[in-house]
Amino acid sequence: MVTFLFTLLILIPIAIAIDVSEKIDNFLEHPNLGISEVLNDYYINFIIYYSNTFMPLALFIAVILFTSKLSSNTEIIAITNAKVSFTRFLYPYFIGASLVTLLSLAMNHYVVPKSSKIRKGFEKKYINSSKQSNALKYVSNFSLQLTDSTYIFIRSFNTANNMGYDFNSETYDGIKLISKLSSDNIMYNPKDSTFTLTGWRKRLIYEKRDRIFSGNKLDTVFNFSTKDLVYKSAFAQEMPSGELLKYINISKKRGVKNLNAYLVEFYKRTSLPIASYILTIIAVGLSFRKKRGGTGVNLAIGVGIMFLYVFFMKVGEVLGSVAGVDSLAYVWIPNIIFGVVAIYLYLNGRK
Template sequence: MKITDKYILSKFFYILAFSLLAFIIVVLIVDIIENIDKFIDNKAPVYLIAQYYILYLPFITVLVIPVAVLLATMFTIGGLSRYNELTIMKASGMSLYRLSVPLLTSGFIISLIIIIFSDFVMVPAEAKRDWIKKTQIEHRADTQGLLLTNVIKPGKDGWVIFARSYNEKTKTVEGALVQKIKSNRIEASIRANTMVWADSGWILTGAVKRIFDGDKEISFNKYDTLFASFLSQTPELMSHKAKKPRDTRFFELLELIQLKKIMGQDTARDRVELYLKFSFPFINFIIILLGIPLASNPKRAGGSVGLGLSVIISFLYFVILRAGQSFGYNKELSPLLSVWIGNIIFFAIGAIMFFKARK
């Protein structure tokens, strides 16, 4: 790594760290002001509030880091341009393209780190934060041990449990319908009065089992009791409350999509959230590509101008991103295109400006 690369990166990461910290503090202050009345009304202890906001930090970091990256790019390149360091570097034989390599590489690495960080840190932290908010701060009753109704739980090999009710305490299902669904066709159907968990599997009582070949029923059997070892749904899974797709880890969401496809359910919203887990982090790379040519112009190298452009560009990106998500949810765009369209637009604009910029 050349001395110029180290110099550029040191300035970039210093500004990035400062910007990220500043944005996080601003978001925290705004959120505390909005929720202070709730904390006081619920008599939430300070340590619990502190734990709540510590768990909030990963989400805030993922949300604001693109703005911080753009601001760091604008101030790094803008500073070099404003103090004629960029001109000196160019005079020594280094092009703007070469000077951009360490920043673009850093942007790509940051994008990969955010993908991993979001899945392994942010999602679990958000689940814990939500639990603290509902049960410890707002004192809502924990739903553990309640009677769940109209439960649908897909499992492995296409087996799906439909339950009129499920008692979490006794691990008992009333009014059970178990079906094996492949390629939107029912291959087997078992209707039972009750299902009870017995250590290693479900025992069905008063069961009627039917096997199908296409639209034709080829087998019909009745059982007083039937041990359903083929069901992968454990009591823990039966009690598991459905999470929002954005609050689900990547492979969990991928498995959910596959199970929904087997059941013939719509997966558009889930696929939008799945692809978003990759598309959003990569704006950290694209935003650097866009910021370099903007900041290399001496007229736009000023601090206030750089800050203003960063805010405007970030706002436009989030507007396009949310609009794309909405189109994806409503199937007006494919799920993949709906979450990448913002990146495509900004990448195209950034690439054109980058290659048109003065070398």
């Protein structure tokens, strides 16, 4: 565990140094931005996020370093001659991996989302370019199912000033349209969560005749907010797991077609900590035998495997976010692939 903490304390300053070199110009562009605000709002939360991300990888490197040292000192030979099985030899490693996994799970599901919300708020205010913010500013041709019978359609909406145009709300009885509310413009009022419709028209459809109402201005409420209009994976990182799962379920009922970016974030919060067990077995399997070249060879192989794992993890996240695929399967692809390698090394180690 000491080696694990030492490895983590090496990785985090490197990440901070790279990030500072990339963002120093953004910080200097804002003369009112103080060092305390940069440290408290950004880098403390930056450390929380990347410490949690690096935990399984730091554990992997720590196990390689620690086991290689045992091997080079021929301590493993003595343990083997004492008739200690390979499975029993792994017990202390799994205790350490369990501690890291439990800590990482708690961080992933509760602490990191709240921390990310503060960090991303800072990035949005001081770092992100206007082009990136504009990508979230305008929504066009948006549709949403509010209830089993009510649907809304918006031609265009500006989330910066909470105004849109060409709004329609339709209510159905089965497949039969029973009412339709339209307006030329719609404005959201954040203070009381109401909507103001201007140039509105309401049509009630009966068996033999229709009734039509109209007016210049109408204040009303709908079961959605401007947050529901923009679907962005970054928002998922800011929600604790309970809130995220609730949001996914509500969005499914509303007929949102592609929620895979949110599902990927939800599944990843469990898959990455569980990887600690898999990477621990691989690390022990690679380094428990004494090799010519010692720790350096084991560490080089381990770093290569670590980068392969990160590569497969990122590929799985990208592919899992595509509409119409099984996000759970793609998120767990790295664990499945490296799990097979871990099983092979475990069975080979028992011999």
